[in-house]
Amino acid sequence: MERREFMRFSGIAIAAGLSDRLIPGYRSVVHGALSETGEARAEVLAEDEAFWRKIRQAYVTTTDLVDFDNANTAPTPAPVFDAYVQRGRKLRHAPAESFGKMWNNETDVARKALAALLGSAPSRLAFTLNATVALNTVLHGFPLERGDEILVTNHEYPDMVETVLQRQRRDGIVMKVVKIPLPNESSLDLVRRVTDAIGPRTRLLLISHVSAWSGEILPVKAVTRAARAKGVAVLVDAAQSVGVLDVSFDDIGCDFLATSLHKWVAAPMGTGALIMRQEHFGRVLPLHPPSWDTSKYPTDLYEWTGTFNMAAYAAVNDALDFQRTIGLERKRARVRYLGEYWQSRLASTPGVRILTPREAERRFGVASFMIEGVDPAALVKHLRSKGILVQNKAGRHSPFANAIRVSPGVYATTEELDQFVRERTWSCWRSSTRPAHRSRPAHRGTACS
Numbered sequence: 001m002e003r004r005e006f007m008r009f010s011g012i013a014i015a016a017g018l019s020d021r022l023i024p025g026y027r028s029v030v031h032g033a034l035s036e037t038g039e040a041r042a043e044v045l046a047e048d049e050a051f052w053r054k055i056r057q058a059y060v061t062t063t064d065l066v067d068f069d070n071a072n073t074a075p076t077p078a079p080v081f082d083a084y085v086q087r088g089r090k091l092r093h094a095p096a097e098s099f100g101k102m103w104n105n106e107t108d109v110a111r112k113a114l115a116a117l118l119g120s121a122p123s124r125l126a127f128t129l130n131a132t133v134a135l136n137t138v139l140h141g142f143p144l145e146r147g148d149e150i151l152v153t154n155h156e157y158p159d160m161v162e163t164v165l166q167r168q169r170r171d172g173i174v175m176k177v178v179k180i181p182l183p184n185e186s187s188l189d190l191v192r193r194v195t196d197a198i199g200p201r202t203r204l205l206l207i208s209h210v211s212a213w214s215g216e217i218l219p220v221k222a223v224t225r226a227a228r229a230k231g232v233a234v235l236v237d238a239a240q241s242v243g244v245l246d247v248s249f250d251d252i253g254c255d256f257l258a259t260s261l262h263k264w265v266a267a268p269m270g271t272g273a274l275i276m277r278q279e280h281f282g283r284v285l286p287l288h289p290p291s292w293d294t295s296k297y298p299t300d301l302y303e304w305t306g307t308f309n310m311a312a313y314a315a316v317n318d319a320l321d322f323q324r325t326i327g328l329e330r331k332r333a334r335v336r337y338l339g340e341y342w343q344s345r346l347a348s349t350p351g352v353r354i355l356t357p358r359e360a361e362r363r364f365g366v367a368s369f370m371i372e373g374v375d376p377a378a379l380v381k382h383l384r385s386k387g388i389l390v391q392n393k394a395g396r397h398s399p400f401a402n403a404i405r406v407s408p409g410v411y412a413t414t415e416e417l418d419q420f421v422r423e424r425t426w427s428c429w430r431s432s433t434r435p436a437h438r439s440r441p442a443h444r445g446t447a448c449s
Contacts, residue, residue, distance in 0.1 A: 042329040046337035049414060055326060056411035059266075066416045069389045071215070071240055071366050071407035074266045076319070083318040084268045087311035102310045110317035114273060117320060118257065119248025126274045126302035127313045131239035132159055133287070134258030134274035135206075137302055138235050139163045141285035142204050146172035149202040151194065151227075155180045155211040155218070157237060158397035164206070174201070180211065180218065180399065183357040191222050198230045205232050209247065210240035213393050213400060214356045215339075215366030215407070217245070224254045233280075239263060239272075243323065244332050245364060249275045256280070264331075267319035268312040274302055326410070332364065334410045339365030341414055342406060345421045355403055368393050370402040380404060388420055 036051075045051055058077040067075065076084070087106070091098045107127065115122040128134040139150070139160065150164050154177050164175045178197050181189040194205065205227045209220050224234045234254040241247050243264025249257045257275045261267035276284065281298045290304040323331070346369060347354050356367035371379065380392045393403040408417065 042327070042333035043337075045330055046333040052334065052411060053413070056413070058322070059409065059411040064387060066388045066412075066419065068406045068408045068412065068416075068420065069391050070409040071212070071263060071405060072391055073262050073269060074264065074409055076262075076266055076268050077322050080266065080315055080318045080322055081268065084311055084315035087314050091311055099307070099310050102314050106314040106317065107310065110314055110320070113317050113320045114261075115275075117247075118242065118259075118273070118275060119250045120257075120275045123299065124249075124275050124278060126299040127316070128258075128272040128274050128303070129270050129305065129308065130262070130272040131237060131258045131260040132157075132272075133305075134272050134302075135160050135235065135237055136163055137274055137287050138204075138256045138258070138276070138284055139167065139206070140287060142233070142235075143283060143285075144171060144173050144203055147174065147201055149174045149176050149199060149204075151176050151178060151197055151202055151205045151232070153178050153180050153190070153207055153218070154399045155208055155213050155216070156206055156397075157208070157212050157239070158395075160206060160237065161397045176202070180216070183355070187216075187219050187357070187359075187362050188222060190219060191226050194223050195226050195230070198227065198232055202230075202232050204235060206235045206237065208237040208240065209252075210238075210245070210364075210366070212240055213398055213403065213405070214368045215240070215363065215405065216356055217241070217362050217364060220254070221252050224252055228253065228255075240366070244328070244335055246328070256284075261316055261319065265316070265319050265323060267316045268309075270309045270312045271316055276302075331410050335365035335408070336363075337365070338408045338410075338412055338414075338417065339363070339367055339406075342408070342417045342421050343367055343369075345417075349421075355400060366405065366407040368400065368403040368405045370400070370404065374402075376402050376404050383420075386419075 040048070058079060059075050061075070087102065091102065108122075111125055111127065112122045115125045118125070126134075128137070135157075140163065144150070144167070150167070150173060152161065152164060152175060161175075164173075167173050168175050176197055178190070178193045181187055181193075194207075205223070207220055207223055208218060210217055220236050224236070227234050233256070235256040235258070236252060236254045238247050238257050238259040240263065242259040242261070243266070247257075247259075255277050259273050261271040261273065262269045278298075281301065284302075286301045286304070288305045290300050292300070294300045343354055343356075346352055349371075351372040351374075352369055353372070354367060354369050356363050370376065376392045376394045380390055383390055391405045391407075393405045394400055406420075
């Protein structure tokens with residue numbers, strides 16, 4: 001009997017439905033808050049600070065930091081983290097036995113729930129440690145010959161660009177880059193650029209659903225349709241979109257979709273997923289090929305990495321349950337409102353430029369900005385000294401020489417955003433970074449204290 005079939009046969013589910021015991025307290029808080037708001041539309045509720053302060057109770061563990069870096073890693077809500085810890089405790093007892101039982105019971109429940117969210121069948125979804133592992137699985141394993149081409153946009157995650165460059169050095173494949181249209185250009189110009197860049201040796205296209213650099217929503221469905229019409233397989237990086245935007249594998253029509261779940265889904269760190277069309281199973285070589293027959297469970301080809309954090313994978317179902325309680329539409333409206341709140345105030349500051357397009361279909365709240373003449377790394381460090389977390393998005397493989405990304409979670413408050421954009425912070429920083437003028441008194445730094 002093969003390993004996974006043995007594990008399925010050998011025991012009873014460890015604790016299916018942990019969320020039923022751990023989340024009700026927080027769910028009742030959310031439901032109570034919702035009942036107080038009546039039938040308020042998501043857009044109206046997005047501005048209800050009292051409601052979101054109640055949601056905040058499940059997220060925030062410290063008042064020392066203002067976390068505007070959720071597009072990197074979001075905090076795991078308390079009920080989800082508690083479920084994760086309980087599963088970890090159960091795995092302490094006869095771990096080799098408990099691991100297999102949890103894989104074949106609770107993780108399968110999580111797989112079905114996640115597949116439903118992502119518009120796909122559970123049989124096409126493999127859990128991975130994160131989007132990076134999922135993307136690397138395809139980029140390393142996709143069959144290519146010397147001279148074949150991988151097409152990427154200039155907004156792809158830098159680690160993935162490095163992976164393609166490694167295949168270029170090792171296997172002689174060619175990387176071609178297509179530039180994302182500027183904010184003053186049409187986003188659909190990207191479809192034409194991709195179509196024009198595809199040649200007879202182009203085999204694979206890598207494109208992000210949402211740019212990790214700017215938060216821009218890219219027209220992945222239209223690009224996918226154009227690329228596949230020319231015989232090119234499409235790999236979509238959905239790390240920045242799943243959990244806040246509507247993401248459907250079948251609707252996009254791509255060949256592969258990779259995502260991380262520790263961002264907007266707020267699952268434990270070390271959770272992600274890879275979905276692929278069934279015709280690619282076996283054709284794409286796995287990073288860690290298992291030693292057993294995978295014909296019955298083909299996703300094992302891409303899920304197996306040796307012993308992994310089973311408690312985290314199983315807790316994905318708890319994360320999805322908690323997020324469903326809040327509601328995807330409410331989350332999306334809140335993130336969009338918070339984005340509009342800080343951008344509308346910051347945009348009027350002299351020397352500041354918002355780098356993310358303003359059209360509604362190209363943005364959802366996460367955005368990047370720059371201040372002319374100010375080093376982004378130094379500004380991020382300065383903000384960190386004030387207890388504010390944002391991310392420097394300049395650097396290697398970045399499309400921007402100067403960019404800082406701001407990504408508040410749903411639990412962020414307008415008071416925290418006011419702290420971030422208040423005029424004296426920016427004027428103090430800009431004046432303190434300019435060279436002193438002979439006729440002007442030196443800046444004493446009092447406004448920066």
